[in-house]
Amino acid sequence: DAGITQSPRYKITETGRQVTLMCHQTWSHSYMFWYRQDLGHGLRLIYYSAAADITDKGEVPDGYVVSRSKTENFPLTLESATRSQTSVYFCASSADRGHGTQYFGPGTRLLVL
Amino acid sequence: AQSVAQPEDQVNVAEGNPLTVKCTYSVSGNPYLFWYVQYPNRGLQFLLKYITGDNLVKGSYGFEAEFNKSKTSFHLKKPSALVSDSALFFCAVRDGGAQKLVFGQGTRLTINP
Numbered sequence: 001d002a003g004i005t006q007s008p009r010y011k012i013t014e015t016g017r018q019v020t021l022m023c024h025q026t027w028s029h030s031y032m033f034w035y036r037q038d039l040g041h042g043l044r045l046i047y048y049s050a051a052a053d054i055t056d057k058g059e060v061p062d063g064y065v066v067s068r069s070k071t072e073n074f075p076l077t078l079e080s081a082t083r084s085q086t087s088v089y090f091c092a093s094s095a096d097r098g099h100g101t102q103y104f105g106p107g108t109r110l111l112v113l
Numbered sequence: 114a115q116s117v118a119q120p121e122d123q124v125n126v127a128e129g130n131p132l133t134v135k136c137t138y139s140v141s142g143n144p145y146l147f148w149y150v151q152y153p154n155r156g157l158q159f160l161l162k163y164i165t166g167d168n169l170v171k172g173s174y175g176f177e178a179e180f181n182k183s184k185t186s187f188h189l190k191k192p193s194a195l196v197s198d199s200a201l202f203f204c205a206v207r208d209g210g211a212q213k214l215v216f217g218q219g220t221r222l223t224i225n226p
Binding site (some may be wrong): 029092094102 | 145147149154155156157158162164191203207211212213214216217218219
């Protein structure tokens, strides 16, 4: 039971480069989410998706792009990385029916130099 | 908008003593409330949730939470703390019908031997 996985687990990049973080879930959950976790800010929602080809902005979407061509995948792209995007990124998924319980991946630690 | 607050950044408890991690909420309508735990370098793990019914909700690892509508609180409790309970705890509330969760800032729980 793979659950929800993220890759890479660690990434170092330079300012201005494009970076894509991958998220894959094996539960066929309809909903998927991307969060960033920073000291003093808790978890902040970047983007979410209710189904394939349906995405919407969260609290802090600027500088990020998402797509969802398949139910199981939800990649997050930083089109031109900035130092302020240094963070830990978590992907989560949630079933369509239910009370909103989200299940989280292990996270990707991103450092932008 | 739905919100939760965790008034304590840090809680320290001696091993074997009872512990409480506090959470208050602000919602329109009936609240769907959650507790998550995060161990070092890991993703968030679902502990328990309150949807309706009994005000005392039992969850994983011996944790329970008490829902109090009049005080708009959802405090996490455990009768006897273990050193292994040391972690970062997040309270969350479901935000509307889109399965989104709004998280508190987190409380770091340290259990001292």
